[in-house]
Amino acid sequence: MKKVLTLSLGLALLAASASAQTASKTIKINGYGGTDQTLVNDLINRFVKPQMAKDGVTVVYQPLQGDYNKALTTLLAANTAGDVMYLPAETVDGFVATGKILPLNGLVTPTPFIKSLNTAFTRNGKLYAIAKDFNTLTVVYNKDLFDEAGVAYPNNNDTWTSLATKLRQVKQKLGSDYYGTCLQPNFDRFGAFAYATGWQQFGANGKTNLADPRFAEAFNWYTGLAKDKVGVQPSELSAGWNGDCLKSGKVAVAIEGGWIVNFLRDNAPNLKFGTALLPKNNKTGQRGNFLYTVGWAINSGTKNKAAAAKVLNILTSPQVQEYVLQQGLAIPSRSSLTNSAYFKKADPGAQNAKLVFQGADDGYVRAFTFGPKGPDWAKPINEALASVLSGQKSAADALKKAQADMTTFQSR
Amino acid sequence: MFRRGQSTTTAYLFLAPFLISTAIFFFYAFARAIYYSFTDFNLFNSPKLIGLQPYTQVVADPSFQRALTNSLIFAVVTTTLQTIFALLMAVALNNKLRGMAFFRSAWYMPSITSSVVITLIFLWLFQRRGIANYLITQWQTYQPLILTFLIGLVVAQVIQVLLERRSGLPARWTDPALAAVSALASLVVTAGLVWSGVAGPREVAPFDYQYFADKWISVGGVQILSIPLLVVIIQNTFTTVPTLMLFFLAGLQNIPGALYEAADIDGATPFQKLMNVTVPNLRPVTFYVITVGLIGTMQMFDQVAVIGSAAPQDTLITLAFYVYTNTFKAGAAPVNLAAAAAIILALIILLMVFIQRRFFPSEAR
Numbered sequence: 001m002k003k004v005l006t007l008s009l010g011l012a013l014l015a016a017s018a019s020a021q022t023a024s025k026t027i028k029i030n031g032y033g034g035t036d037q038t039l040v041n042d043l044i045n046r047f048v049k050p051q052m053a054k055d056g057v058t059v060v061y062q063p064l065q066g067d068y069n070k071a072l073t074t075l076l077a078a079n080t081a082g083d084v085m086y087l088p089a090e091t092v093d094g095f096v097a098t099g100k101i102l103p104l105n106g107l108v109t110p111t112p113f114i115k116s117l118n119t120a121f122t123r124n125g126k127l128y129a130i131a132k133d134f135n136t137l138t139v140v141y142n143k144d145l146f147d148e149a150g151v152a153y154p155n156n157n158d159t160w161t162s163l164a165t166k167l168r169q170v171k172q173k174l175g176s177d178y179y180g181t182c183l184q185p186n187f188d189r190f191g192a193f194a195y196a197t198g199w200q201q202f203g204a205n206g207k208t209n210l211a212d213p214r215f216a217e218a219f220n221w222y223t224g225l226a227k228d229k230v231g232v233q234p235s236e237l238s239a240g241w242n243g244d245c246l247k248s249g250k251v252a253v254a255i256e257g258g259w260i261v262n263f264l265r266d267n268a269p270n271l272k273f274g275t276a277l278l279p280k281n282n283k284t285g286q287r288g289n290f291l292y293t294v295g296w297a298i299n300s301g302t303k304n305k306a307a308a309a310k311v312l313n314i315l316t317s318p319q320v321q322e323y324v325l326q327q328g329l330a331i332p333s334r335s336s337l338t339n340s341a342y343f344k345k346a347d348p349g350a351q352n353a354k355l356v357f358q359g360a361d362d363g364y365v366r367a368f369t370f371g372p373k374g375p376d377w378a379k380p381i382n383e384a385l386a387s388v389l390s391g392q393k394s395a396a397d398a399l400k401k402a403q404a405d406m407t408t409f410q411s412r
Numbered sequence: 413m414f415r416r417g418q419s420t421t422t423a424y425l426f427l428a429p430f431l432i433s434t435a436i437f438f439f440y441a442f443a444r445a446i447y448y449s450f451t452d453f454n455l456f457n458s459p460k461l462i463g464l465q466p467y468t469q470v471v472a473d474p475s476f477q478r479a480l481t482n483s484l485i486f487a488v489v490t491t492t493l494q495t496i497f498a499l500l501m502a503v504a505l506n507n508k509l510r511g512m513a514f515f516r517s518a519w520y521m522p523s524i525t526s527s528v529v530i531t532l533i534f535l536w537l538f539q540r541r542g543i544a545n546y547l548i549t550q551w552q553t554y555q556p557l558i559l560t561f562l563i564g565l566v567v568a569q570v571i572q573v574l575l576e577r578r579s580g581l582p583a584r585w586t587d588p589a590l591a592a593v594s595a596l597a598s599l600v601v602t603a604g605l606v607w608s609g610v611a612g613p614r615e616v617a618p619f620d621y622q623y624f625a626d627k628w629i630s631v632g633g634v635q636i637l638s639i640p641l642l643v644v645i646i647q648n649t650f651t652t653v654p655t656l657m658l659f660f661l662a663g664l665q666n667i668p669g670a671l672y673e674a675a676d677i678d679g680a681t682p683f684q685k686l687m688n689v690t691v692p693n694l695r696p697v698t699f700y701v702i703t704v705g706l707i708g709t710m711q712m713f714d715q716v717a718v719i720g721s722a723a724p725q726d727t728l729i730t731l732a733f734y735v736y737t738n739t740f741k742a743g744a745a746p747v748n749l750a751a752a753a754a755i756i757l758a759l760i761i762l763l764m765v766f767i768q769r770r771f772f773p774s775e776a777r
Contacts, residue, residue, distance in 0.1 A: 069742035094743025097744040386724075
C-alpha cells in the first residue's frame with residue numbers, strides 16, 4: 001500500500017515538474033471568443049507559430065467567453081491570465097490601475113502606428129498596448145431611398161446643417177413611414193458630434209463640463225433631429241441598433257462603424273448602400289469621431305517577457321495587418337496601409353473601409369473611453385438623451401439634470 | 413454492530429463533502445468578506461486595514477442608497493403579494509375537483525422554469541411593441557362594445573330579477589341562471605348594435621407605454637417604486653407563488669377536518685372559515701413562507717442582471733446587484749465597498765428574521 005502511494009506521489013511530482021517546464025515555454029494569448037476565436041487562431045497558425053517555433057516557444061489562444069473585461073479581471077487577479085492579451089481602449093484606465101499591464105516603452109516601436117491610436121493607449125507617457133485594429137463612425141446611407149426622394153446622397157463635404165436638410169427632405173418626400181436616421185440615446189454615438197464642436201471630455205481638472213455651450217450645441221442638434229420624427233430611436237422601430245434600422249429599408253442613414261458592412265451583407269443583401277464621412281460642424285469646420293479600438297498588451301507578470309514582446313510584434317507586423325485587411329475583417333492600425341490596394345476597390349465594403357480608415361485622423365478624433373471611473377461616466381448623458389428623444393424633457397432641463405448628476409458622480 | 417467511536421467517524425466521513433464545502437465556500441468566504449470590508453482591497457493590492465471608512469463611503473453612495481430602498485420595497489411588496497396569493501391558491505387547489513392534478517401541475521410550471529427564461533419572456537411581453545401594450549390597445553379599441561355589453565347585462569339582470577320578485581319568487585341579484593340568460597340577451601343586443609352600425613370598435617392610436625424607462629411612482633416628490641421594478645415584482649410573484657403554494661398545500665392537509673365541520677355547524681361563511689380556521693392553523697407554515705420570501709427577495713439578483721441595460725440602472729439596482737457590479741469591473745474594483753455592502757445586506761436580513769421571530773410567534777395557537 002505504502003509503495004503504491006510513494007510511487008504515485010513520485011509520478012505526480014514528475015508530471016507537475018514536466019508541465020511546469022513546458023509552461024515556461026508557452027505563450028498564452030487571451031482574447032475575445034466568437035468570431036475572433038477562428039480569426040486569431042488562423043493568424044497564430046499562419047504567422048506566429050512558424051516564427052516562434054524556431055525559439056522553441058509554443059503559442060496558444062485562450063478565448064474568454066462572455067463579458068471579456070470581467071473575465072480578464074478575474075484571471076489577472078488570480079495571476080492566471082495569458083502572457084499577451086486584448087486590451088479594449090475603453091477599459092484601459094481600469095486595467096492600468098491594476099499594475100498588471102506592462103508598459104511597452106522600449107519593447108516595441110510605436111511610430112508605424114496611427115498616432116491617435118497610440119494616444120488611446122498611453123497614460124502618463126507610458127504606452128500600454130499597440131492597437132490591433134480599429135473602427136470609426138461613418139454615415140452609411142440607403143441609396144434607393146435617396147434616389148426615390150430625389151435628394152442628393154450624403155457626401156464628405158456635408159455640414160451638420162446640410163445633412164439635416166437632406167434627411168428632412170427625404171422624410172418629407174417619402175412620407176410618415178420613412179425616417180431620416182436612427183438616433184441611439186447613447187454617448188457612444190452622440191459623443192462624436194460633441195467632439196466636433198471642440199468640446200473636451202475631461203477638462204484640465206479632470207472634470208466633465210456638460211454646461212459647456214459647445215456640448216449643448218451638439219446636444220441640441222442631435223436631439224433636434226427627433227422633431228417631426230426625422231430621427232427616431234431604434235426602439236421606436238422595434239430595432240435593436242442603427243444597423244437594424246437601416247436594414248428595415250425605412251431609414252435613410254445610419255451613423256455606424258465598419259461593422260455594419262458584414263451585417264448588411266448577411267441581413268440585407270439587396271440593400272444598396274454608400275458611405276460618407278461624418279458631417280462637419282458648421283462653426284469649427286471639423287468633424288468629430290470616435291476611435292473604437294482594441295490593443296495587444298503584455299501581462300506584467302509574464303515569465304517570458306522577451307517571447308511575449310516578440311509575439312506582440314509579429315501580431316502587429318505589416319504582413320499580419322495586410323492579411324487582416326484583405327480578409328475584410330477589420331481596419332488595421334498601421335498608417336502605411338493607407339496606400340493598400342484594397343482601399344481602391346469599388347465595392348461598397350472596401351469604400352466603407354477606406355472612409356473608416358480616413359476617419360481616424362480627420363478632425364477631432366478621440367478614443368472611445370470613459371475615463372478612470374468606467375462606463376458609469378456616460379450614464380447622465382445617456383439619460384439626458386433618452387429623456388429628450390422620447391419627449392419627456394426639454395433639452396435645457398435634461399442638460400441641467402445631467403450636469404448635476406455628473407458633478408455628484410465625479411465628486412464621489 | 414459498530415462501536416460508538418467508529419459510527420461517529422463514519423457519520424463524519426459521509427458528511428465530509430458538505431462540511432468541507434460549507435466551511436470553504438460559506439464560513440471562510442464570509443470571514444474574508446468581513447475582513448475585506450475593513451480594508452482598502454481592490455482585487456490587486458495587498459489589503460491594508462482602514463477601519464470603518466468603506467462603510468461610511470458605501471452609506472454615502474447614492475447608488476447604494478437607491479439599491480437599499482429598491483431592495484427593501486421589493487422585499488416587502490413581493491413577500492406580501494406572494495404570501496397572500498400562495499395562500500389563496502392553495503385553498504383553491506385543496507378542493508376535491510375533477511382534473512385537480514392537471515391544475516396543480518399547470519400552476520406549478522412557472523416555478524420550475526428558469527428565472528432567466530421567464531425574465532426574457534417578460535422583457536418581451538413588456539416591450540414597447542409587446543403583448544402588454546397590445547392588449548391595452550385592444551381593450552381601448554373594443555371599449556365601446558365591452559361597455560355596451562356590460563350595461564346590457566346589468567339592465568337585463570335587473571329587469572329579470574324584478575319580474576321574478578313580482579311573481580313572488582325569491583331571486584338574488586347574482587342568481588347565476590338569470591345571469592346566463594341576461595348575458596345571452598345582452599350579447600344579442602350588442603351584436604345587433606354592431607350590425608346596424610350604431611356601436612363599433614374605436615380607432616385608437618397604439619398604446620405606447622415604455623415600461624423599462626426612467627419612470628417612477630412618487631409619493632410627495634420622493635421616488636418610491638420604479639415601473640421597471642414593478643414589472644419585476646409582478647414577474648417574481650408569478651414565479652414564486654407556486655412553490656410557496658406547495659408549502660401551504662402541505663400545511664392544509666394537516667388541518668383536522670373536524671374543525672371545518674364544527675365551523676359548518678356554526679354556520680360560518682367560507683370567508684369566516686378561511687380567516688378563523690385556516691389562517692391561524694397555518695401559522696407555522698406562514699412563518700416559514702414569509703422568512704423564505706424575505707430572504708429570497710432581499711437577495712434578488714438574476715432578473716436585474718438579465719434585464720441589464722434594457723432599463724436605466726437606478727430603476728432596478730438592488731443590493732445584490734450593487735455588490736456584484738462593484739466586484740466585477742474592468743480592472744481594479746472597489747471590492748472593499750462591495751464587501752461592506754454585502755455585510756450590510758446580511759445584517760438587514762438577520763434583523764428582519766429576528767424581528768419576525770420576536771413579534772410573530774411561529775407556533776400555532
